[in-house]
Amino acid sequence: MQKQLVVVTGGSGFIAIHIILQLLQRGYAVRATVRSLNKQALIETMLRNGGLTDLSDLSLIEADLSHDRHWAAAMQGASYVMHVASPTPKLQFKDEAEMIKPAVDGVLRVLTAARDAHVKRVVLTSAYGAVFAGHPQQRTPFTETDWSDLTVKHIHPYQKSKTLAERAAWDFIKREGHGMTLAAINPVGVMGPVLASTYFHSNIQIQELLAGKVPAVPHIDSGYVDVRDVAQLHMLAMTSPKAAGERFLATTGETLSMLDVANSLRSAYPQYASRLPKHQLPNVIVKTAAIFQPNLRMLASLVGGYAETSNAKAQCLLDWHPRSAKTAILATAQSMFDLNLIKPV
Template sequence: MAGEGRGLVLVTGASGFVGKWTVIELLRAGFSVRGTVRSEAKAEQVRKAVTVEVGGDSLSRLSFAYVDLLADKGWPDAMRGVAAVMHVATVIRGDEPRDSSLVIRPAVEGTERVLRFARDAGITRIVMTSSIATVGYGHGQVSGKKVYDETFHTNLDGMKFTWAYCIGKTRAEQSAWSFCRANGIDLTTIHPGAIIGPALDDDASISIQMVTGLLDGTTPAMPSNGFAVVDVRDVAALHVAALLRPEAAGERYLATAEYVPFTGVGDVLREAYPQYEVTIRTVPDWLIGLLARFGGPARQIINDIGNEKHYDRTKSEALLGRPYRSGKEAILASAESALRLGLCKPKPKVAKA
């Protein structure tokens, strides 16, 4: 797929945070793109983002398919003429739903549907967005620092507390590798950490709330843990690199820059925005543990309380051909875009008498 006019790539979930940036990077690299969306309004969001980042001339290489991950209708037409598929679409929620199938079904059944129709269309190259949730859990780490690489696979049976996103992504990846090996499809999986960085519009990642929530006080107190973060622009660029480099077929790549605790995010924001009341309080670990027993948002972070999960970026940076942007740069890009787009409204710091 070298040179200009590289062919048509289908991007599922094109209107999402990662989806829009992936569309942009593919267009920059000379590909034509067909994005899957749920509505014309979502398609228009993508067009606006593309116009700002790449220019209006690129719209001639952008088209859309209106399909649903949980229905067969429209998928044969979506796959027609496609050279490769980037399966980016997923369901991410800030809460833990009582009905876990709301997250698990789109992850597992949606992936199986995309792969099945890709196979039927004769497509043999897939790049799929997975997660570190499929890598660093269920290995018995409850304290201390541990470094994970691409050889680790989450063990759902080894987890005391699971959450829907982790279950869905893990089962979806397992299903994808099994299906692709059985059907002669070259698969690459990309495993991002907490994806932050510049929002293009109000349809941004839930992960950005770890920045905006501290900046505007909607997160009144921080947990003690942190996450391996990554800039969305690097995640999108890694997807394109995986498509362009033949050696990426059959491989997993961890997409993480560095481990940043919530308190570190707060420190970056207080330094950059001294005029605002950035959250400074923390939540005791014992309270997170108690709340996790009843589900809710605490269930999504309980496995990261009291320990540090680091992810080796050597393999993915080699594929990318450069280092990832720093966590600080990604944090500041998140904050700048959120303020510019009105996604958060910080409280001015009140001068003490």
């Protein structure tokens, strides 16, 4: 019996590699898209570090979100698509269109090719950024019914790009989907095991904290979730009939400050205590610094913000039960120690 084929876009990414790992472990064939086939060795290394020995059901194909070429070939014969690829946040940019246009154009390019190939369902990796931005008066936990309000001033272009890309995806399905279904996953801060020395923007804060690069932290609250649980939620959204047409917040439902994160690391790794920050920066200092340092503007936009979230929908509808936020954070750190990414004390 031929295995069902799943296309995973952006195959070398942090979330994508854990999705590929789980798909292959569960007996699917996977075709991963990459911007360059030079990523093949990295992908194979990460999968092997994740415990996989048989890569015979994995193939790679070059396809770029900014071009039409190769997408039809990428989708050929696929039952499902996990659209994980997305532009990474740019800390410095001349125009917000640099982030927004590739995200929107990319999602429409992938959905068009998937529809034309008669794919059953696409699972879109959206973001918490499409949920929370522009709600300064929020005082109840964010849920899947919430959308970022882009009419509010000072929303970072990354949050705009995530919101507009997801909106574009739902509009496409409604108007041009021709029966193809869509589910969206909106993760909060994604932690968990890194599988190679190439790690990703959500994990950098753990490496920087343990390396002693952060003398004090801004007052930013956030939800955190383990990448393995995010991958599992993608799997559930791919196959469950209940997930069609739904979006799901990937969150543990806990909220931690950056100081809480540092304190969790201090408790687990006391030998690194002297490197870890003990104080929060006043909000005004962070916001003032961002005026002169563009790379701090995304950070400054989050300072002092409300960040409570609910995962009731994913728990009730898909029976999804994630690890704790602390477990996810410590798994990130331990994987970095295992790969010698942090110098010993």
